[in-house]
Amino acid sequence: MPDVSAVDTIDTVACVGAGVIGGGWVAHFLARGYRVRAWDPAPDAAAKLTRLVDAAWPALTSLGLADGASRDHLTVTATLAEAVEGAGFVQESAPEDLALKQKLLADIDAVTPAGVVVASSTSGYGMTEMQVAAKTPERLVVGxxxxxxxxxxxxxxxGGKLTSPQAVEWAGAFYRHVGKTVITMADEVPGFIANRxxxxxxxxxxxxVAxxxxxxxxxxxxxxxxxxLRWPVQGPMLTFHLAGGEGGMAHMLDHFGPSLKSPWTRLDAPELTKKLRDxxxxxxxxxxGERTIADLVAERDRAIIAIQEAVGSARRG
Amino acid sequence: MPDVSAVDTIDTVACVGAGVIGGGWVAHFLARGYRVRAWDPAPDAAAKLTRLVDAAWPALTSLGLADGASRDHLTVTATLAEAVEGAGFVQESAPEDLALKQKLLADIDAVTPAGVVVASSTSGYGMTEMQVAAKTPERLVVGxxxxxxxxxxxxxxxGGKLTSPQAVEWAGAFYRHVGKTVITMADEVPGFIANRxxxxxxxxxxxxVAxxxxxxxxxxxxxxxxxxLRWPVQGPMLTFHLAGGEGGMAHMLDHFGPSLKSPWTRLDAPELTKKLRDxxxxxxxxxxGERTIADLVAERDRAIIAIQEAVGSARRG
Structure with missing residues (x-):
């Protein structure tokens, strides 16, 4: 596996797949100053990628492009093997089809130089089930x-069962280096966290609706x-920490705990044991951390007001 | 029932309950220029309400107070009957306890002049089960x-089974008048919509976590x-409309439909019939409406960038 401390030496990334997600990755890596080599079997892949990057570019420009970033640094290749040439990282974003992913990841693995980490954008498959046909499955991770x-x-x-922990660590370090927030999961859970x-x-x-x-x-x-309006500033946990007033999450769970038995969704709740509560x-x-409930309330309030202004102004155009 | 066209004649509102939600309503109505009369059986209700209003006031001030709005327009009364005196609307925000709500709503109903709508902040009870002890249940609604x-x-x-449709209509008109976004539900569903x-x-x-x-x-x-980061600008439906790329929600459902069978959450999905899909x-x-997918993408992108800036700046203080 490549050295985690060397994530900043990568200058070229390969993106496989020209859908909304693949195109979005292409735009992201281009904006961060990378050379991107992309491949998709569809005949109109180059045109599709151009449209997707064009749609993303105004937002990326307003965010601020990395030095030397350019849409011209995209090369759409005729073959998969050409796409991974010289790439220090491969991001696969093919359609959600297990057999297709298994074969594609094996194909990518076969043509990608040893030591290059390959990540899949899959929204729900585990790497264990996707890496079965690859010869060097240890460098395959979900990203x-x-x-x-x-x-x-x-x-x-x-990672999957056959993935090396170093590949998982390297992918996390690389994504952080390109500006991402990374959650590294110890175990495979179908749908990961946010999608669940x-x-x-x-x-x-x-x-x-039904x-x-x-x-x-x-x-x-x-x-x-x-x-x-609350969720970009405080996730579901801190949100309810504040719903408990001065008593925080402890008061919230002790007061609203019984409502977990209510038919407020079709999803059954877990038993609210003392262990789970604690x-x-x-x-x-x-x-x-050091933020009191009052600090969190003030932070949330400032954010909600600014979020509403932001959304209102984005809607007006 | 009062006349819907006269929602702008109300100048005094009664708030029953001095918890996080009751106090939040007090702050909202004060900021919109109302005289607020509040009551809560707790001996420290006045101090608690003052703290809650004080915590909310900076945010409300930065949003812009209504003409004449003042924290001094809050009167904490010694009895429930005094709180509803002269009020053109009553908002009940007591703890979530069905027996307590049933009795409290009956008590409020008994002392509130005829024709004044009374709304409950309940997060999950239906008005049908809460209004059983009230003498004039037709003016009782969930808000x-x-x-x-x-x-x-x-x-x-x-509303509940005994609520008059006019009370529901009046409450919706009044909430809109005080700056709220109102969803009026035709039928009682446990937990309403957003809470579900x-x-x-x-x-x-x-x-x-468990x-x-x-x-x-x-x-x-x-x-x-x-x-x-997406949800303040586009809810779950429009979010997935854009996940489908140029094909929109139709492509999304046709492509990701099968993933509804995946164990990505403990919640079973409904059958994706043609009727539901359509x-x-x-x-x-x-x-x-008239916004194309490209328009929606541009709107979302502008909003997400502004939301991130807003949250970052709110966290920095």
Whole structure:
């Protein structure tokens, strides 16, 4: 495996797949000053990638491009082997199809020089099930981004049973180096973390539409004008830490604990054991660090106001 | 019931309950220029309310207070009957305890002049089960806010079986008049809309902590640095409309539909029938209106960048 301390020596990245996610990665790496070599079997891949990068570029320009960053540093290649030539990292973003991913990762592995880490953007497959056909599966990791990958910082990194811990560590270090927020998971969990949370919400939303309990627009408004305004500043845990008032998460769980039995979603809750309660309370206190509840309230309030201004102004154009 | 066209004649509001939500409502109505009369049986209610309003006031001041708005327009009364004197609207925000709510709403109803609408902040009870002891249940509605009620616009409004449709309509008009985003639900659904969505996510998060699959801080980071950055600008539906690329929600459902069978959350998905698929696709198209996918992408990108700046600056203080 390559040396973690050398993540800053990479100057070329290969992106496989020209869909929304693949194109988003291309835009991200270009904006960070990398040379990007991209390949996709579709005949119109180059045109599609150009459109995707063009759509992303105004946002990336306003964020500030890295020195020397240029859309001209994209090379769309005719073959997979050409794409990985000279690349210090490979990001695969093919459609979600297990057999396709297994074969593609084996193909990438076969043509990519030893010691180069290959990450898959898969939104739900585990690397253990995807790496089965590869000859050097130890350098294959999941690097799961969020749409659009050129703006949303989160990347979830996790290896499969045959992945070397060094590859996971290297991928995490490289993604951080290119400006990402990395969550490294110790174990494979289907859907990783953020997608599991998002998927629970999404499925509940689909049930509500299917049952005529809410319209598509009511669901979106319920989030954009409701809890969605809190989530960029404080996740679900700190949000409820503040819902507990001066008593924090401990008061919240002791007061609202019984509502976990309520049919407020189709998802059954876990038993709120003392162990779980304490883990959540201590986790909130740890995350809050030196910030008191009053500090967190002030921070949240400033952020929500600024978020509303930001969204209003973005909508006006 | 009072006349919907006269919502702007109200100058005094009664708030019952001095917790985080009750105090947040007090702050909201004060900032909008109302005289607020508040009551809570706790002996330290006045001190608690003062602290809550003081914590909210900087945010409300920076947002801009209504003409004549003042913290001095709060009167904490010794009895419930005094609180509702002269009030044109009553907001109840007592602890979530069904028996307590039933009795309190009956008590409020008994002392509040006829024709004044009374709303409950309950986060999950239906008005049908809460209004059983009231003599004039037709003016009782749910008006469910989100914490903090002085900043998050959403209020979910729904009546019980004995509630008059005019009371529901009046409450929606009044909340809109005081600056809220209102979702009026035709039927009672446990947890309403936003809480069902939020609760599904929350339960999945608790399962992950209980199973050691994620830490409290990883869950918060997964949201704040991931999908949470999209949700203030586009809810779950429009978010996935854009995940489908140029094909929109139709492509998204046709491509990712099978992943509804994946164990990505403990919540089972509904059957993705053609009817449900079409309802979601058409709902997205309706919500998008004249905005093309490219317009929505540009709007989202501008908003995400501004949201990140807003959150970063709020965290720095």
């Amino acid at each position: 799961h981004p969020f749409n659009p990958p050129y703006l949303i910082p989160l990347v979830e990194v996790v 949370l998002q998927e629970a919400l999404w499925r509940e939303a689909l049930h509500m 049952n005529g309990e809410a319209t598509v627009e009511q669901i979106d408004t319920a989030i954009t004008d409701g809890p969605g 883990a959540v309370v201590e986790g909130c206190e740890e995350e809050a | 469910h806010p989100f914490n903090p009620p002085y900043l998050i616009p959403l209020v979910e409004v729904v 969505l939020q609760e599904a996510l929350w339960r999945e998060a608790l399962h992950m 199973n050691g699959e994620a830490t409290v801080e990883q869950i918060d980071t997964a949201i704040t640095d991931g999908p949470g 309802a979601v696709v058409e709902g997205c198209e309706e919500e998008a």
